[in-house]
Amino acid sequence: MPVRLRGASQGAAVLSTACAYVGPRSRYANPFKVGDRAPSLIGPPMDAAEAVDLFAATLRGPVGRCYAARYARALRGLDLMCTCPLDVPCHADVLLRLANDFGDGNTIRTRYALEGPR
Template identity: 80%
Template sequence: MPVRLCGASRDAVALSTACAYVGPRSRYANPFTVGTRGPSLLGSPMAEAEVVDLFAATLRGPVGRCYADLFARALRGFDLMCTCPLDVPCHADVLLRLANESGDGNTICTRYLLEGPR
């Protein structure tokens, strides 16, 4: 089963046959960043888990589902590399589940259940 790796895009290039870079400045990058204000009413700075959950929730939305399907097909079977340390939540974990779990396409789950109504 593919795994998440920590490194920069140049590291992924060295492993190009088995690894895809999904970190900052890649087409698979998480558009939400740690420390930016969250979408809640209080707008407090988001932590790693919140940023990952928001990314997953976005992929569950009407537009995000199209991207989720494209990402799943493109990343299936690859190890995914991001700059996030391995001991913190990362959107690459969401992409790994999305690309490699069999199912009905509803395998994107979030910690805070932000995906809304189905």
């Protein structure tokens, strides 16, 4: 079963073709950053879990589902590398589940197990 690794984009290239870099400045990067205020400008800054949940929720939306299906196909069976520490929530965990869970491929889980409209 594929796993999440910590490292930079150069590390993924060195490891093999069985590893994809999904961190900052990659096409799979989480656009929601720790410390950003979201979903509103007056809310408190997001922590890592909130940024990951917002990423997962976005992939459940009408436009996000197209990206989710594309990401699932491209990342299936690969180890995923990001710069996040391994002991904190990371969007790579969402991508791992998306690409490697068996099922219809349209279920994207968050820490609250929210399931958006299909």
